[in-house]
Amino acid sequence: MANRILGIEYAGDRIKVVEVGFARKLKIFNFAVIDNRNVAPERRTEQLNHTLQVRGFEAKDAIIATGGGNSEHRLLTLPPLSMREMHFVMQREAKKLAPTGMAEMLWSFDVLKSKEELGIKKNQILLVTAERPMIDAAQNLMAQSRVKLQQVTTIPEAVLNLLRQIIPWKKDAVRTLVHFAGTGVHIMFAQEGTLMLSREIHFDSAEMGQDEQADRFSNELRRSMLYFRQNFPQAQLDQIIFSGDNDILGSLATRSSEELGVPGSILRFEDNLDTSGFRGNWDEFRFHLSSLTAAIGAAWRKSPGISGINLLPGKTQAKQEAGLNPAKIARAACVIAAVIALVTTLYYFREKGKIDELRQDVTERAAIVDPRLQQMVQFETSRNLAQQRSEFLKRIETRPDWTELFRSISFIVPTTAVFEEMRLEGGDTSKITIRGYVLAPSAAEGNTDFNRFFSALTALSLFRSVTMPRPTVVSVADSGSPIPGKVTNVSMPASKVTFEVVCELP
Amino acid sequence: MSSLTKQQQTTVICFAGFLLLLGLAVAMLYNLNSSRAAVDRQKQDVERKEQQARGAKPPTLEEQRKWAEQEARLTNLLLPEQAVPQFFEEVTKIATETGIQRLGMNTEEISIEPSKAVSPEEAKVIAVGIRRYLAITMRFQGQYTDIARFLGGVAKLDRPIEYHFVNLKRIVPLIEVQLVMNVYKREPA
Numbered sequence: 101m102a103n104r105i106l107g108i109e110y111a112g113d114r115i116k117v118v119e120v121g122f123a124r125k126l127k128i129f130n131f132a133v134i135d136n137r138n139v140a141p142e143r144r145t146e147q148l149n150h151t152l153q154v155r156g157f158e159a160k161d162a163i164i165a166t167g168g169g170n171s172e173h174r175l176l177t178l179p180p181l182s183m184r185e186m187h188f189v190m191q192r193e194a195k196k197l198a199p200t201g202m203a204e205m206l207w208s209f210d211v212l213k214s215k216e217e218l219g220i221k222k223n224q225i226l227l228v229t230a231e232r233p234m235i236d237a238a239q240n241l242m243a244q245s246r247v248k249l250q251q252v253t254t255i256p257e258a259v260l261n262l263l264r265q266i267i268p269w270k271k272d273a274v275r276t277l278v279h280f281a282g283t284g285v286h287i288m289f290a291q292e293g294t295l296m297l298s299r300e301i302h303f304d305s306a307e308m309g310q311d312e313q314a315d316r317f318s319n320e321l322r323r324s325m326l327y328f329r330q331n332f333p334q335a336q337l338d339q340i341i342f343s344g345d346n347d348i349l350g351s352l353a354t355r356s357s358e359e360l361g362v363p364g365s366i367l368r369f370e371d372n373l374d375t376s377g378f379r380g381n382w383d384e385f386r387f388h389l390s391s392l393t394a395a396i397g398a399a400w401r402k403s404p405g406i407s408g409i410n411l412l413p414g415k416t417q418a419k420q421e422a423g424l425n426p427a428k429i430a431r432a433a434c435v436i437a438a439v440i441a442l443v444t445t446l447y448y449f450r451e452k453g454k455i456d457e458l459r460q461d462v463t464e465r466a467a468i469v470d471p472r473l474q475q476m477v478q479f480e481t482s483r484n485l486a487q488q489r490s491e492f493l494k495r496i497e498t499r500p501d502w503t504e505l506f507r508s509i510s511f512i513v514p515t516t517a518v519f520e521e522m523r524l525e526g527g528d529t530s531k532i533t534i535r536g537y538v539l540a541p542s543a544a545e546g547n548t549d550f551n552r553f554f555s556a557l558t559a560l561s562l563f564r565s566v567t568m569p570r571p572t573v574v575s576v577a578d579s580g581s582p583i584p585g586k587v588t589n590v591s592m593p594a595s596k597v598t599f600e601v602v603c604e605l606p
Numbered sequence: 607m608s609s610l611t612k613q614q615q616t617t618v619i620c621f622a623g624f625l626l627l628l629g630l631a632v633a634m635l636y637n638l639n640s641s642r643a644a645v646d647r648q649k650q651d652v653e654r655k656e657q658q659a660r661g662a663k664p665p666t667l668e669e670q671r672k673w674a675e676q677e678a679r680l681t682n683l684l685l686p687e688q689a690v691p692q693f694f695e696e697v698t699k700i701a702t703e704t705g706i707q708r709l710g711m712n713t714e715e716i717s718i719e720p721s722k723a724v725s726p727e728e729a730k731v732i733a734v735g736i737r738r739y740l741a742i743t744m745r746f747q748g749q750y751t752d753i754a755r756f757l758g759g760v761a762k763l764d765r766p767i768e769y770h771f772v773n774l775k776r777i778v779p780l781i782e783v784q785l786v787m788n789v790y791k792r793e794p795a
Contacts, residue, residue, distance in 0.1 A: 426617050427614075427616055427617040427620070430616070430617045430618075430620035430621045430624065431616070431617075431620045433620065433621070433624040434620040434621070434623045434624045434627070436624075437623065437624040437625075437626075437627035437628045437631070438623070438627050440627065440628065440631050441627040441628070441630050441631045444630075444631040444634050444635060445630075445631075445634065447638075448634040448635070448637075448638055451638050451642070452638065452641070455638070455641050455642055455645050458645050458649065459645050459648065462645060462648045462649050462652050463648075465652045465656065466648070466651075466652045466655070469652060469655045469656050469659050470655070472659045473655050473658060473659050473662075475664075476658070476659060476662035476664070479662070479664055479665050480662070482665065482673060483665065483669075485673075485733070485734065485735075486669075486672070486673040486676055488730065488733045488734050489673075489676050489677065489680055489734045489735075490676060491730075492680070492730065492731070492734045493676065493679060493680060493683070495768070496683065496766050496767075496768060496790070497683075499761045499762075499767070499768075499769075500761070501758060501761075501762075502754060502757035502758040502761050503754050503755050503757070503758025503759070504758070505754075505758075506750065506751070506753070506754030506757070506758075507751075507754060510750060510751070510754075518776065519774070519776060520775070520776055521773065521774060521775050521776070522772070522773070522774035523771075523772065523773045523774070524769060524771065524772035524773075525770075525771055526768055526769050526770040526771065526788075527727060527770075530769070
């Protein structure tokens with residue numbers, strides 16, 4: 101339902117309406133051909149609305165292909181331009197294209213395709229100008245309707261839009277398209293789907309016989325082809341395709357080979373349509389299909405209002421703005437940034453609240469734990485102080501019994517030993533260093549005496565350890581050296597065992 | 607700005623707005639992250655402190671009583687200023703009684719400055735709150751047994767004495783002794 105659209109060919113006294121939708125093919129839902137010849141122009145809107153209502157049209161949007169007024173089509177080949185430049189150029193070209201005396205002119209353009217000429221990239225642009233009353237008439241037609249007019253294009257553009265979708269295009273071959281719409285006939289020359297030249301000829305066949313019509317039209321067509329060949333001498337005319345609401349289409353198609361030297365055919369495209377949603381008489385539809393060409397071509401757009409020519413005032417500007425331009429990008433970026441900033445702000449305040457809550461909790465916990473920790477540090481300091489005090493007291497109060505210590509040593513000193521020095525050094529580990537010698541008749545005796553003394557010293561419980569920092573030294577004593585404990589007047593050689601013992605106090 | 611068209615002005619304003627808003631968003635996120643990191647650090651710090659506080663044992667009453675006793679004992683043990691002459695009398699008396707000869711004595715009062723670098727020994731002393739001590743150097747001569755009795759007698763005095771250095775040298779027929787001892791003093795009240 102949502103993508104249904106009305107395609108309307110509005111050629112003054114005839115209105116052709118199709119209701120289409122987009123699936124894999126163009127889906128046809130409904131159609132109507134309204135003959136306005138006997139209806140006053142001011143009541144044509146009413147008639148259209150009535151038909152739409154009676155025939156059960158459901159679409160809310162419409163595209164009109166209009167004709168019958170002053171309109172011009174020009175194919176321009178331009179290098180790639182920015183939208184701003186393009187607007188400027190198109191405005192200038194439109195002024196040049198508009199016929200002299202045109203009261204008010206509307207214009208629109210469509211960038212058809214890109215191609216390279218001598219290595220330079222160029223765009224083919226179809227520029228269409230139309231006089232304002234022609235577009236106003238189309239707008240007035242839909243003014244009182246519930247259907248919204250999205251786009252107004254020309255009949256040639258609509259026909260060509262259809263042909264682009266349904267027929268294959270041979271490269272370099274030019275096709276002549278002839279479309280009858282009311283009292284006008286549109287003769288178009290197109291190459292690879294691009295409109296090269298378009299002419300609209302008034303052709304009122306009301307009071308003419310079929311042969312006369314065919315003759316007259318053949319002449320018109322020949323003139324148009326000559327005109328085209330003058331303008332495009334390199335072009336090769338390949339085929340003439342006829343469509344529209346005229347009874348002589350078949351005759352013209354037959355005669356074209358003989359009279360114009362170019363094969364002709366009537367446009368057939370029912371195979372390109374999806375009729376699964378069609379309601380109405382299929383045969384009737386097939387009968388009118390050729391005359392519905394422009395209406396179907398007008399509607400066959402994936403982006404109604406944007407793609408193709410749109411002569412509605414202001415829509416060309418809107419179409420321009422639909423493209424990328426810095427202002428639009430900046431505005432979009434600004435909006436996105438505002439959204440991001442808004443989301444970030446909300447997120448910021450939410451998270452900030454959580455963080456503040458956490459900070460308060462942490463501060464409260466710190467306020468509790470800090471004094472406790474400080475107290476603990478004080479306790480620990482006191483504990484350390486007490487420990488040190490205890491060690492100091494122990495050191496001061498547990499002094500060795502020096503009398504007993506000296507007495508014990510005196511008991512174990514051999515008679516041959518002489519202490520030259522006893523040295524006590526206090527501190528953490530107090531130690532007594534005893535330096536002296538043993539004087540004996542022989543080295544063996546001296547060593548024995550020293551060993552006995554050292555063993556006895558080691559056995560004393562007064563010392564934690566007894567060590568010798570250096571080995572004993574045995575030397576021959578002076579002959580005059582007295583041997584303690586021995587009274588003799590005779591000087592005799594003796595062995596001197598010098599020692600140093602370190603006794604560590606507990 | 608005035609030389610720009612209205613559309614260009616709009617573009618510039620929109621672009622500036624975009625930058626401003628984006629900058630604002632980035633600043634807010636940055637601020638949020640830094641705040642979060644700071645709070646996380648604070649939280650970790652508090653948790654560490656709480657763990658420390660949980661692990662720490664407050665001293666028991668018994669412990670506190672013991673500390674007080676220790677402190678009192680140390681204070682009582684330290685030599686008060688007024689007892690210094692008496693201490694020297696006691697030392698001299700022991701020397702006389704033990705037959706020590708040629709006793710020479712030199713006394714130096716040393717104050718330990720907590721702020722200045724001190725020896726490990728002094729550090730231990732100052733750690734328990736002692737700031738002053740007497741470094742007494744004595745030289746005397748005597749027999750081995752007399753010296754033993756003197757050293758033993760002085761050490762047995764109920765004073766905070768610590769022998770720092772004792773050197774006995776044989777000088778036939780006697781022994782010459784050099785004694786350096788520390789006597790720790792109480793701080794004046």
